[in-house]
Amino acid sequence: xxxxxxxxxxxxxxxxxxxxxxxxxxxRDEDGRSFWITPSGIPFASLSLDDLVRVDVESTRVIDGxxxxxxxxxxxxxxxQRRTDVHAIVHAHSLYATIFSTLxxxxxxxxxxxxxVGDEVPLADYATYGSKELANQATNALGNGGAVLLKNHGLMxxxxxxxxxxxxxxxxEWVAKLYFMALQIGEPDVLTHDEMARVRRELDxxxxxxxxx
Ligand SMILES: [Zn+2]
Numbered sequence: 001x002x003x004x005x006x007x008x009x010x011x012x013x014x015x016x017x018x019x020x021x022x023x024x025x026x027x028r029d030e031d032g033r034s035f036w037i038t039p040s041g042i043p044f045a046s047l048s049l050d051d052l053v054r055v056d057v058e059s060t061r062v063i064d065g066x067x068x069x070x071x072x073x074x075x076x077x078x079x080x081q082r083r084t085d086v087h088a089i090v091h092a093h094s095l096y097a098t099i100f101s102t103l104x105x106x107x108x109x110x111x112x113x114x115x116x117v118g119d120e121v122p123l124a125d126y127a128t129y130g131s132k133e134l135a136n137q138a139t140n141a142l143g144n145g146g147a148v149l150l151k152n153h154g155l156m157x158x159x160x161x162x163x164x165x166x167x168x169x170x171x172x173e174w175v176a177k178l179y180f181m182a183l184q185i186g187e188p189d190v191l192t193h194d195e196m197a198r199v200r201r202e203l204d205x206x207x208x209x210x211x212x213x
Contacts, residue, residue, distance in 0.1 A: 001027055001029065001030070001036065002036055002049055002052050003049070004027065004162055004163070005025060005026070005027050005036050005038070005052060005162060006047060006048070006049055006052065008025060008162050008163065008166050009025055009038055009044045009047050010044065010045060010047070011166065012025060012044050012090075012092070012166070013043065013044035013045040014045075015170070017092045017094045017169060017170070017173065018092040018093045018094060018154070019093060020043075021040075021041050021042065021043055021044070022092075022093045022154075023044075023090075023091055023092040023093055023154070024037060024038045024070035024072050024076070024091050025037070025038050025088075025089065025090050025091070025162065025165075025166075026038070026070075026076045026088065026089045027087060027088045027162050028057075028080055028086070028087040028088065029054065032057075033056065033057050033058065034054050034055060034056050034057055034063060034064075035054070035055055035057060035076060035077070035080055036052050036053070036054050036055075037052070037053055037054075037055055037069050037070050037073065037076055038051075038052065038053075038069075038070055039051050039052070039053055039065075039067035039068060039069060039070065040067070040068045040069060040070050040071055041068075042067070050065075050066070051065075051067050052065060052067075053065035053067050053068075053069040053070075055069055055073055055076075055077065057077050057080045057081055058077075058081070060073050060074065060077045071129065071130040072091055072129070072130055072134075073130075074130065074131065074132045074134070074135040075089075075091065075130075075134060075135040075138055075156065076089050076091075077135070078132070078135035078136065078138075078139050079135070079138070079139055079142070079156075079158060082139045083139070083142075083144075083158060085160065086158040086159070086160070087159070087160050087161060087162075088158070088159055088160070088161055088162035088164070088165040088166075089156065089157070089158050089165060090156070090157045090158075090162075090165045090166050090168070090169045091154060091155070091156045092154055092155050092169055092173075093153070093154040093155075094154065094155055094169065094172075094173040094176075095173075095177075096173055096176035096177040096179075096180050097121070097149060097154065097155040097172050097173050097176040098149075098153070098154050098155065099176070099180060100121075100123075100149060100176055100179070100180075101123060101149040101150060101151050101152055101153060101154065101155070102151075102152050104123060104151065105123070106120045106121055106122050106123050106149065107120060107121040107149065107172060107175055107176045107179060108120045108179065108190045109175075109190055109191040109196050110175060110178060110179045110182060110188045110189070110190055110191070111174075111175050111178055111191075112191060112195070112196065112199040113171050113174060113175055114171060114172065114175045114196070115196050115199040115200050115203060116146065116167075116168065116171065116200070116203060117145070117146040117147045117157070117168045117171055117172055118145045118146050118147065119193050119196050121145075121147045121148065121149055121155075121172055121176075122141045122142070122143070122145065122148055122149070123141060123148070123149045123151055124137040124138045124140065124141035124142070124148050124149065124150050124151060125137045125141070125151055126150075126151035126152055126153070129153060134150065134153075137150075137151075138150055138156055142156070142158065146158060146159060146165075146168050147168055147169075147172050155169060155172055155173070157169045157172065
């Protein structure tokens with residue numbers, strides 16, 4: 001689990017999804033009552049296993065590791081408390097998703113690549129980074145979805161696995177970029193809820209799964 005977190009943290013750095021040391025990733029521990037999170041202020045590319053920090057979901061206290069955890073511990077811990085189905089979280093200041101957060105506009109389904117994440121990415125009200133208020137606003141707006149924009153701040157995605165949550169972040173960022181570019185020319189069409197539901201059903205059979213008996 002820590003190795004997966006480390007591998008995706010390195011990928012996060014390579015993909016340049018968030019500038020500098022911004023953004024953070026976590027996975028829920030098998031015990032269900034704690035999570036492993038990236039440390040505060042250390043470049044993702046140079047992270048090693050010893051830099052990862054384990055935090056208790058209820059108390060938000062560090063129970064393993066020597067580093068100071070990410071400043072967004074309240075955001076991660078409240079998400080794990082309120083969403084028992086969530087086992088991994090990605091938070092990024094990815095450029096195009098963040099642009100929509102500053103405009104108070106959700107990222108809409110201008111492309112079916114958003115389908116696994118949801119019909120659109122909703123927007124949480126603004127609160128200062130690292131605060132409990134931000135955690136509250138984010139989890140309220142997230143509801144049962146896979147992603148939420150944090151107003152004038154960035155993006156959070158959640159899933160059952162870290163590779164899935166990471167893929168959601170890449171998908172949202174790509175659709176946000178497409179949406180942004182389309183808006184330079186006009187107002188793009190948005191796929192309907194019915195069509196997005198159809199795409200989700202198709203995606204369940206996509207790839208090699210459709211050819212195996
Ligand atoms: Zn942030």
